[in-house]
Amino acid sequence: MSAVVALENVSVKRGADVVLEQIGFAVEPGQFVGICGPNGAGKTTLLKAILGLVPIDAGTITVLGAPAGENARRGIGYVPQRHAFPESFPATALDVVLLGRLAGGFALRASKADRTAALEALARVGIAEHAQRPVGELSGGLQRRVTLAQAICASRSLLVLDEPTIGLDLPAEHEFYALLRTLQRELGLAVLAVSHDLVALAGQADQLVCINKRMHVHGRPDEVVHSHALKAAYACEFDFLAGELDHHGRHGPGH
Amino acid sequence: MLEYAFMQRAFIAAAAVGVVCGVLGFFVVLRRLAFIGVGISHSALGGVALGLVLGISPLLTGGAFALVVALGIALAGQRSGLGRDTVIGVFFSGSMALGVVLASLEHGAQQELFGYLFGNVLAVTDAELALLLAGGALVVAALFALLRPQLFLAFDEEIARAYGQRAQLLDMALLALLAATIVIGVRLVGVLLIEALLVVPAATAALLARHYRAQLALSVTLALAAALGGLALAWRLDVAPGGMVALSSVVLFFVAFGVRGRRA
Numbered sequence: 001m002s003a004v005v006a007l008e009n010v011s012v013k014r015g016a017d018v019v020l021e022q023i024g025f026a027v028e029p030g031q032f033v034g035i036c037g038p039n040g041a042g043k044t045t046l047l048k049a050i051l052g053l054v055p056i057d058a059g060t061i062t063v064l065g066a067p068a069g070e071n072a073r074r075g076i077g078y079v080p081q082r083h084a085f086p087e088s089f090p091a092t093a094l095d096v097v098l099l100g101r102l103a104g105g106f107a108l109r110a111s112k113a114d115r116t117a118a119l120e121a122l123a124r125v126g127i128a129e130h131a132q133r134p135v136g137e138l139s140g141g142l143q144r145r146v147t148l149a150q151a152i153c154a155s156r157s158l159l160v161l162d163e164p165t166i167g168l169d170l171p172a173e174h175e176f177y178a179l180l181r182t183l184q185r186e187l188g189l190a191v192l193a194v195s196h197d198l199v200a201l202a203g204q205a206d207q208l209v210c211i212n213k214r215m216h217v218h219g220r221p222d223e224v225v226h227s228h229a230l231k232a233a234y235a236c237e238f239d240f241l242a243g244e245l246d247h248h249g250r251h252g253p254g255h
Numbered sequence: 256m257l258e259y260a261f262m263q264r265a266f267i268a269a270a271a272v273g274v275v276c277g278v279l280g281f282f283v284v285l286r287r288l289a290f291i292g293v294g295i296s297h298s299a300l301g302g303v304a305l306g307l308v309l310g311i312s313p314l315l316t317g318g319a320f321a322l323v324v325a326l327g328i329a330l331a332g333q334r335s336g337l338g339r340d341t342v343i344g345v346f347f348s349g350s351m352a353l354g355v356v357l358a359s360l361e362h363g364a365q366q367e368l369f370g371y372l373f374g375n376v377l378a379v380t381d382a383e384l385a386l387l388l389a390g391g392a393l394v395v396a397a398l399f400a401l402l403r404p405q406l407f408l409a410f411d412e413e414i415a416r417a418y419g420q421r422a423q424l425l426d427m428a429l430l431a432l433l434a435a436t437i438v439i440g441v442r443l444v445g446v447l448l449i450e451a452l453l454v455v456p457a458a459t460a461a462l463l464a465r466h467y468r469a470q471l472a473l474s475v476t477l478a479l480a481a482a483l484g485g486l487a488l489a490w491r492l493d494v495a496p497g498g499m500v501a502l503s504s505v506v507l508f509f510v511a512f513g514v515r516g517r518r519a
Contacts, residue, residue, distance in 0.1 A: 051417050078417040089410060090285070090467040099407040100418055108399055134465050147414070154418060 002065065004029055004158050004190040005050060010059035012045055019045050021214045023059070025207075027158070032184060032191040034205030034221075036198045041212040043194040044081070047162050050192070051078060064157055077151030077189075079161040085143055087136040093146045094118055094131040100154035121153035122146075124183060141172055145179075152183055159184075161193040165200060173197075177204050198225070256490045264384050265376045269482040269500070272443040272452065275391040277478030278398050279436045280457035281471045282429060285409045289454045291328060291430070294343035296437045296446045296453070298324035301350035303371045303446070304357035307364045313371060314383070317446075318438035324350060325430035333423070374445035374497025376486065387439055394435050401428060406467060443482065444497040451501030452478050459508045462515050477507055 003026035012020040020042045027033045037043050048054040050061055052069035061068035064075040077100070085096075097118040098110040110118070122128050125145040130138060135146055144164070151159050164180070165173040177200065184191050195201045202208060202221040210217045210224055217227045256262045283292050302320020306313030324346050331346075332339035358364045370378070379387075404425055407415040416422050433453075440449045460473035485500030492499070 053413070053416055076417070078414060080411070080414055080417075085410070088461070090461070090465060090470050091406060091410070092466070095406075095467070096410060099403060099410065099415075102403055102407060102418065102420070108402055150414075 003027060003062070004031075004064060005192060006060075006062045007050070008060050010046075010049065010061055011057050012042070012049055012054060013057045018213060020049070020211070023211060023214070025209050025218050027190050027192050027207075029157075029190055030184070030188050031207060032181075032193070032205045033207045033209060034201035035192065035194045035209045035211065036196070036201050037211040039196065043196075043211065044162055046211065047160055047192070047194050050160060051076060075155055075157055077153075077155035077159045079144070079147050079151050079159065079164055081162045081166060084140065085136045085138075089134070089136040091135055092132050093122065093127065093135050093138065093142075093149075096135050096146055097121055097150045097153050100150035118149070118153050121149040124152060124186075125149045125179060140167065144168075144176070148179075148183075152187060152189070156187055156189065158190045158192065161191065163195055164193055165195065165197065173200060180204075256487070261377050261379075262490070264379045264381065265486060265496070266483065268376055268379045268384055268387055269443055269486045269496075270479060271388055271391045272440045273479035273482030274475055275394050275436050275439050276449070276452035276482075277456050277475030278395050278471065279432060280453045280455075280478060281460065281467075281474040282398060282401075282405055283433065283453055284457040284461055284474075285467070286405060286429065287409075288429070288433070289450070290340055291325075291343055292433060292437075292453050293450055294328060294347040295321050295325045295430070295434055296449045297347050298350035299434075299437050299441065299446045300354035300368075300372070301352075301357070302354075303441075304354040304364065304368060307367055308357050308361045313367075314386075314438055314441065317371065317441065318434065320350065321434035321437050322431055325434040326427060329423075329427055329430050370445070371441055372445045372447045373495060374441070374443050374448065374500070376443045376496050379442050383442065387442070390435060390439050394432050394439065397428070397432055401425065401432075402471075405429060444500050448497050448501040451504045452481065455501075455504040455508050456481060459504075459511045462508075462511045478504070481507060 005027040007026070008024050010020060010023040011018065023046060025033070035043050035046060045054055049056050050063060050068055098114055101110065101114045101117065119128065119131060122131050125148050127142055127145045127149065130142060135143065138146065165176050168176060180191065181204065183189060193201065193205070202225050205221055207219065208221045208224040217224050219227070257266070283289055299317040299321040302317040303313040305320065306316030309316070328339065328342055328346055331342045335342060354368070358368045404415070404420050407418070407420055408422055408425055412422050436453070437446065437449055440452060444452055456477035457470070457474040459477050460470040464470045464473050481504035482500050485503035486496050488503065489496040489499035
């Protein structure tokens with residue numbers, strides 16, 4: 001089966017500055033790939049390049065069999081970085097989930113099939129009872145679930161998440177990742193998540209990609225956290241991290 | 256008052272302008288484009304004066320000018336890196352100044368220009384009315400087609416783009432429709448007062464309703480009430496219709512503000 005996302009020798013420049021250089025990895029169907037790296041490593045730029053929102057200067061990015069860009073975007077479910085919706089935004093959680101299925105179209109009203117899919121997505125993320133509430137009135141945690149519901153309603157192939165647990169406390173973070181794992185398993189989704197939280201990501205991902213402008217290491221989390229390349233990427237020692245992971249095992253405490 | 260043909264035309268024009276401004280106003284408030292609305296409407300003055308000097312339809316030249324300025328603001332805002340509000344200031348003052356200079360060239364143009372500044376709905380001709388109704392219908396149809404994509408952009412532009420919405424194209428389309436609406440509304444309230452129908456009814460609706468569909472319906476109802484009520488009051492009190500329509504719209508806003516304050 002072909003990869004859901006494939007990057008080959010991808011480079012991105014911003015003016016004269018190199019933001020990303022020679023990045024190459026693949027996300028296979030049903031796989032959870034985590035992208036980690038220090039602040040300013042180009043993680044978010046990499047996600048945006050995969051979404052086709054940032055142009056690449058060299059290399060190729062293939063998403064769901066098509067070059068990254070407008071058409072490929074329509075098959076991706078996207079969960080942005082922590083996001084507070086305006087309190088007065090005049091739409092319900094259900095309306096927001098349904099917007100993800102517009103896909104560049106102009107439908108004045110959502111179809112019955114879209115509504116059914118959106119309600120199912122809200123139920124899958126555990127917020128069915130909030131479907132008709134104004135989205136701006138929901139708590140930060142619930143709003144994040146709304147964007148997750150929007151993502152799984154828009155795509156049944158690939159979820160792309162940017163710092164999905166930033167701002168959550170530890171129990172909420174574990175709960176979010178557990179939900180993500182359940183969705184991934186039940187829907188057969190490939191997941192690509194960016195996080196600065198190496199411990200959390202290493203506990204969840206099937207594969208880790210560590211970047212700091214260049215790709216330093218790519219492999220299973222236990223291989224990555226014990227590698228010297230990780231130290232090079234972060235320019236610091238990570239012995240404590242290896243210990244942390246050995247202590248908790250994969251998928252965090254309680255798993 | 257409805258026994259006069261010019262009043263019948265004025266009421267039909269007021270109703271049409273009320274509906275178009277009520278619908279578009281919802282988008283202007285949703286996308287936070289109130290200031291760009293002021294910029295484009297005031298810019299139309301340069302085009303109107305050009306029409307007066309050249310002896311061609313000031314509505315046509317005003318519309319073309321507003322459209323060019325709308326697209327200019329969109330492009331310059333994106334490419335200059337200065338931000339839209341700054342660019343609006345440049346276009347706004349430039350086109351107003353052009354209007355004043357051009358009007359001073361043509362003797363007697365100032366008087367006619369006054370009608371375009373504050374509206375002159377009683378002078379609407381049959382041909383203008385037909386144009387206004389046809390243009391209004393097209394603008395409203397286009398806006399309804401853009402409703403959910405625009406809602407998505409208002410929600411979050413980056414997420415909307417990630418899901419395949421063409422943000423720049425949608426922006427341009429909305430600004431072009433804004434320019435068209437200014438031309439449609441200029442006869443009723445004039446370029447200086449059109450914001451009273453473009454922003455105020457939708458803002459009032461946002462005070463009273465939580466859901467976008469209710470806000471849209473309420474915005475149209477309030478703009479229609481202000482347009483028709485203002486015109487009737489102007490007739491009764493023998494005052495300028497454009498000013499009275501704008502004033503009615505603003506009074507409705509403060510009534511709603513008071514009602515909401517008492518509810519809270």
